[in-house]
Amino acid sequence: MWRPSQLPELAGRLKSSGVSLDPARLTDLTSHPMNAVISLGGCTASFVSPDGLAITNHHCANGSIQFNSTADRNLLETGFTARSRSEELPAAPGTRISVTVAVTDVTGPVHRGLAAGLSGRQRYQAIEDRKKELIAACEEDPGHRCRVAAYHGGLEYELIKQLEIRDVRLVHAPAGAIGNYGGDIDNWMWPRHTGDYSFYRAYVGPDGKPADRDAANVPYRPRHHLKVSTRGLKEGDAVLVAGYPGSTSRHKTAAEAEDAFEWLYPTRTRVNRRTIELVARLTEGLPDAAIKYATVVSGLSNTLKNNEGMLAGYERSTLLRTKQELERGLRRWIEADPEHRGRHLPALDELGSLAARERRFRERTFFFGEVARRGALFSAARTLVRLAEERRSPDAAREPGYQDRDVGRIRDRLSRMERTFDAAVDRGLWRQAILDYAALPADQRVAAFDEWFGIKAEGGAPEGLDARLDGMYAATRLGAKEARLALMEATAESLAADQDPFIRLAVALLPADRALEEEQKEQDGRMEAARAGAMGALASYLLAQGRPLYPDANGTLRVTYGTVKGYRPRDGVSYLPFTGLTGLLQKETGKDPFNSPLALLEAVRAAGSSRFSDPALGTVPVNFLSDVDSTGGNSGSPTLDGRGELAGLLFDGNWESMTSSWEYQPDVKRAIHVDIRYVLWVMEHVHGAGELLRELGVESSSSSPSASSR
């Protein structure tokens, strides 16, 4: 996951792997192809036409498909194809397309003159203030969103400037039984047969600047877009993937890894499994509620399977041992040199004790976090109360997330809730989260919250919980979108007097929230220094051995390259790098999640002769494997061939490398891509999206049958 600026150093490696693109070109974010690679926040997409058409994964557009679905017109099931631009549907509120336009090193300005004797809290504030200044200055350019990203936990900082397009529309999504073929069973698995793609279009005001959704808006014309290649890849071909990987923990310590694998993942696995069952029970026989919680469930299922895979992988892996050995080596290297000792040892020791402190409160962090995550009304009330509270201060002094620049996002969130909230389900999920929380020891709980529900010092389910919840859900007005949005304008004083039970609870929690936050800032300020110090030591140690170091993923634009390649999941078994339509038919059971639309099955029978068939494979290729490095956030990333043309979309990792957020294992780490030839075949033969094919520059075929389903 190289920073684009690192690519020229890797020129030799890139060339020998078959990439003919000039690496220097990849460092220019305003030029082709990097300028076409865009972020959806949590997913990647890319422009593929001069009219702002963007391709990403089906699972990345899931929220928008769901947002436009009802029990009667379930686009998750049928898919959707706009026959004209006027038919394009609004993406889910909050959907944004971000184009990175500039990246500037701001390590100097962020760290300038930080005194050595600062407390954690002071250090945190100093850095926060500088970041806010940089962002504010950057965002004076209208239509742009900026952030200061930390690399190596704070060893370096970059100011990232992105054009932020906020009128995004859904253009085409395949049927769910194509876009999510294999569902949870096949998720993270090879062999795979998933058509995980969808299309958005970016719209801007008539002046070409980002604008709120409006009928007068026009398609955005990106400076560059990717060219779709129909040549096709084959085993051993070079591929290049550019995208926005979210977060990895490759450089975390052995102690942190141990805590994650021995506590966090097992706990989350247990809780998520139960939450999924609970949603199923609460939405049984209620198709509207089921649609509302479909995205939550698919997210939970995905995390669940990921964490199960991580735990299974951890059992087999030498991850912990490798980290421990690296740390022993690093310590020996430091201790061998008095100068290193003085400079690096304190940071390493501090990092260890800070991580130990985090472990001490891990139950509160996770289970009180669940209370917030599972209660949408509770969460909305806290946001509203906090927003009013922050507004007492001038904008620059407000907490990040509650500044004027954030108000639009808060509005989107409170508005989007409309489509993902059902009072009975919310009550059921929140109740379970409260019960879990109440079972914690007292030192892991929050007194003000306990007091509200009458949770006793010794913990356990409070008496009268159900009556209390019934009362709260009956009396609140936060279930109504209008009420939530109206409360965004309320003052702190009026909220303090508000009788809405959720608002009252949020107000009562405010001092505790603040206190916890202060604690966290002290911790974070110290952690920033310690982590940066430890990473600096590690970088020097590895440099001394001639080993390169790339920063952990942090949601910034990265480039990874590799080759199309299968792997050996276990003794006696080899996974081949391509799957095809013939194999899809072999999986077909007619039952979810292996229930292709009839139109697909009919089209497969004629597919032998399709222009998208691969001659070597003898059928239309569906998915392929490569050894590029990737993680969550890379979903939807364009997979470029050696010439920089679009050959597929990255959409998943593989089961055998679930621990890859902690280590890259070249023998089993693979990314799973949907072959662009399958995307084009589905568009042409199943969904009759000929107009879009033309927009992609793919000539329509005379042999193309007429569209039969949408």
Place this chain on the structure above:
Amino acid sequence: MWRPSQLPELAGRLKSSGVSLDPARLTDLTSHPMNAVISLGGCTASFVSPDGLAITNHHCANGSIQFNSTADRNLLETGFTARSRSEELPAAPGTRISVTVAVTDVTGPVHRGLAAGLSGRQRYQAIEDRKKELIAACEEDPGHRCRVAAYHGGLEYELIKQLEIRDVRLVHAPAGAIGNYGGDIDNWMWPRHTGDYSFYRAYVGPDGKPADRDAANVPYRPRHHLKVSTRGLKEGDAVLVAGYPGSTSRHKTAAEAEDAFEWLYPTRTRVNRRTIELVARLTEGLPDAAIKYATVVSGLSNTLKNNEGMLAGYERSTLLRTKQELERGLRRWIEADPEHRGRHLPALDELGSLAARERRFRERTFFFGEVARRGALFSAARTLVRLAEERRSPDAAREPGYQDRDVGRIRDRLSRMERTFDAAVDRGLWRQAILDYAALPADQRVAAFDEWFGIKAEGGAPEGLDARLDGMYAATRLGAKEARLALMEATAESLAADQDPFIRLAVALLPADRALEEEQKEQDGRMEAARAGAMGALASYLLAQGRPLYPDANGTLRVTYGTVKGYRPRDGVSYLPFTGLTGLLQKETGKDPFNSPLALLEAVRAAGSSRFSDPALGTVPVNFLSDVDSTGGNSGSPTLDGRGELAGLLFDGNWESMTSSWEYQPDVKRAIHVDIRYVLWVMEHVHGAGELLRELGVESSSSSPSASSR
């Protein structure tokens, strides 16, 4: 599954596949290597030393290992290694080693002068009489056992003469967690890591002739034995497998296939699954009883998984369609020629109506069969009563199975029962079989049996069944071996007056048994003519197209050849042809069936440097795949390399070709072999069987550690 006599016709194909052995040599059953390939009845073995040492599968020696096991000294668990010849253990009663010494075509004598107008019953008798005569003449040579085998259902007959060695001893078996590694989970599966081998030794009298077990006996000195090869096979190498495949249905009709897949296999699957559960329940907490029924359970589990695989394979396969097309083609070919019409059509039609008749009584056949199979006392009583009854006639007129030549086998069976019989378990299994039978419609039941238990015309569980069974099991003396053996001498008259309830039931059933048998003989006599006629037609039809035809397996010595080769079980997945010790470690869970002995785990750690390692694989090879044709009965067959040396043992088929008893599918039909290098490694490193290695002609290694377990 070629008859050895067919091999010279295949010389070109054999040579081009890499077999350097002269095919003509393979036709001489008295010469190397065929003379070394021996039958255990249901399994194959081969001589591997001049002193009668024979190698076969662990699962083929299972009965003998079990026979020598007790709860205190469970050889199924620990394995067994005789440190000297005096420590060798008696094989289970009835274990015989048969060496084929002559095969003679006797089609002429069997069919000579059979009148066209004979009834089925008459035709059956005529053929039976001639077979008996041929066998009696053949067996005048002492120590030999002969049979007349039908090919193509009676189109041809061969007289097979075998030297029958009846003093067989268990020499060495690995620990069950090696010999049956992966258990039912891995059974029929690839990738595989099973050390499925064991050693027997054949003993004869001091005169070199077969003799009953006796301390004075000496090891049999076979004319030829196989040489063990440590060179090792690699992908693409030719292999040749000689053995005694039991039974295939490649040439059965579409209607017969349909009946098997739509009724018999689903029924048997359901019943066997329940029987396995019932044995588990009945033997819970009773280790002695569990050991007694271990072989029954492993047989049932094996059949169950096989049939499940067949049903899954049938779903995917075109078996039925292919057979129907072949039959349509055959009919068209016959109908196009008046001469063919007159000759072949009647046989085809007759075959169809005979098969329909079998289907009509399939429930009785199966479920009354279960009553006999699941009740050991019932079965013993019927054998005893029938034996006495047959003895009223002169030997030559007796029913096959009850002639003087069969008495030794009956004695073995009644004696062996001692180790496989527990009254409470027998009662439980028999009771369930009776209940299933009683649920059949009246026309599928046997009146005399119904009368005994008071099963009413409308069927269903008879009143007082449990009391009746309790009474029978309390009163019988057949649970005692001495009583059973003593009753072998009883006359029909004395048995008619016997008060043992099982004897009384068997006597009461005698007329019904006879009547059913007469019906069956009529059917069989007609079937012999019809099947032979239909096969003759098919042979002519295929010959006209230049397609060869080999007879279905019938327990006679056959040769199959092919190459070491993986396969693609499904889209995107390739199975590699070898597994190794490293992969075994990856499977290890420490829990049954993946719980290798500690000695093996310790030895694996040092195995990188073993002389039995494969350089390309980087570890000791464990199992490998080839595309040779095989079926049940082939288990234990020697796998010869192109030079005719022993490179492994065939021990299983693969899941994807479970339907292979009905059709050979070259793309997925594979045999699974244990690599002889793994056998030698286990003997040397795990079980310290150095003396045996020397007997095999494998020099002992100076690096070999001392034995650590037995």
